[in-house]
Amino acid sequence: MATLPIVQYEEKIIETVENNSIVVIIGETGSGKSTQLSQMLHRRGYSKIAVTQPRRVAAVSVARRVAQELGVQLGEEVGYAIRFEDRTSRNTRIKYLTDGVLLRESLADPELNDYSVIILDEAHERSLNTDILMGLMKRLVKLRSSNLKVLITSATLDGDKVSKFFRDCPVLNIPGKLFPVEVLYSKERPVNYLDTALKTALDIHVRQPEGDILIFMTGQDDIEKLVSKLEDEVRSLDEGSCMDAIIFPLHGSLPPELQVRVFNPPPPNCRRIIVATNIAETSLTVDGVVYVIDSGYVKQRQYNPSSRMYSLEVVQISKVQANQRAGRAGRTRPGKCYRLYPSQLYHDEFLDVTVPEIQRSSLAGSVLYLKSLDLPDIDILKFDFLDSPSSESLQDALKQLYLIDAIDENGAITSIGRKMAELPLEPSLSRTLMEANNYGCITEALTVAAMLSTETALLPGQSKTEKKRKRPLSNLPDGFGLGDHIQLLQIYERWYQTDYDIGWCKDHGLQVGIIMYSGISMIKCIHL
Template structure:
């Protein structure tokens, strides 16, 4: 009897980022070595991100989506492409790929209670500190995930929260372990701090506070994210703190309901969420310089690709000059 797990592993030949696949396509534009490609996390919509498939796992960029559309036309008989996402507009993607079928796979989440601030705080770091202390003191056991905008904010929060917890009256609450989670951590700290994913009984304190930029009982959402923006007038990039979208807010809240009923503390009023937050994040292709994209498409040297009319899911603005 063939072991199903072994058989499945034989199907998984390569795991790549989309950047690696895009470079590979420079020498092999038809990607004949692959018969099944799964683009995972497609809602990220970045110029270079992360992805998954049977023959291949790589990232999902808007350029890659356009190239997949071309390949499907040229290799309709021997190529299958699957695009997976928790939040991407399936009907929009279906129209882009000439009416391809859409499969909805329901997921089971526990209920999440969303608690809004009465007004937007002038200092979201201070507001997040107060909220985390309130949860720590008043709520039953459960880990806390706090979304911040980047490493600097996370470092400030870790230092201040540790200090405030130490200054609480003895016996007023349980101990807490405060852990940062971000890509700049040394590998050994990343490995130890990612015990966030270990749900087995452990001897750690009964509350753990995690700080992340992007499976908890409690989530604190500051409502902001750092986003790279390109200014076509100056020809320069900036890294700005901007409001998240409703899709991002809902993704953050969902992390409180993965393993148990949870609560999401949103540090902004519900009116702001409903009236001012964008429905979805602006794709990176619409807020970036097009120089790299144009050079890559030109390097493919494919006679059937018109760079000025390349088929993007969301075409970039003509104002985004090189």
């Protein structure tokens, strides 16, 4: 802890926080902001500190790290709260939670009186919930100026822009602890970035000195394909020709107990190869990573207000994301970043920063949340966002809510809308559950809603997997031709009939974690 750069700035940070309601802290990669800020404030007597993270895995892993550093049991003095999991107690003084969980807490307590400090960490990711929280914090510090401190922290955020948004609040810049990283570009963009990543990883493993490898891919399907190919190739290497390798996937759909495996050090004479989505860009620090392979792509959800449909698209990352990925290689010693794209492409075509989620998402859920707060000084169409969404998106959200009776013709929230806002679901799914309850099919609707709230449970077949299957995918229920929703319900009920046999899921090409999560979601929703 003493070697982290942020520790040297503790007195300056505390002095600035004590004299200002809002402070922006730009902490470069490796500065220690995610783990140390909360501890500094805790030592100075702030009663309860909330630290938001855009991702569940980051909230869990950082909370574990802070509890370990303080020598306390996780869930007591230090805890975390994510969707459907709360490891906190009355004794909790430092609480890591997702930005969505903090928003839901504000439904019951709009002034968030339980907290003396709220830290919005990794704000540069510009998640939809974090952007809404920034707008709410701007209002909240007026109401609680005497007993609330707000810190906006990031590695790459435009500090001046955020400072201006918060009426010229102070900005502190904390240098990071980053070793030199050699960036190596491809001569041309590969036709198949998965195969190129495989070849690059094997070349590093066979020819380069010890050090773990982190590979950035776009999503779960690509990750599982690459992990499978890497395992086959590593097994085929001549024994003794190089060190051993242990290969881990890392993505948001993995159960928490599988996500935390990547933080365990490898056995002697063995390197880790971690194949991850962009959740490994920030917050998560995997000690020992020396080599990074950057595909140059990320999977993003894009919402079209005209069609009212989402599409999941593979798009180029921004320069900010590329630099974050490269920085993962220089945390413990000098490293190398292999970019699977030419330097000219990076300089000429990559966007400088990532498009904020609020400008590419449906705002129906966010608008319903804001209306449920019953704050007379908030005008939805003029809400103070750091980057405003289009008027078309806001109007689309209001129209959607009106069509499902969540708001009336004057835009006021209805009693139905208030009930919908209490459920941690998209408004359309919340409305579905309410109707299902009236028609006596709530159990079936809960199953469908839970499965629709996760990533797809059906994975595309792979040739290797197909050979292992005892029964083909065609044996799965087809929904009687009534659509995907009925098929999802039938699949879950078929799994229930097997007494939740995990082997049945694997045999039929189903994502076990998703199916199990759906069951948990259903149980939790019943208790709401």
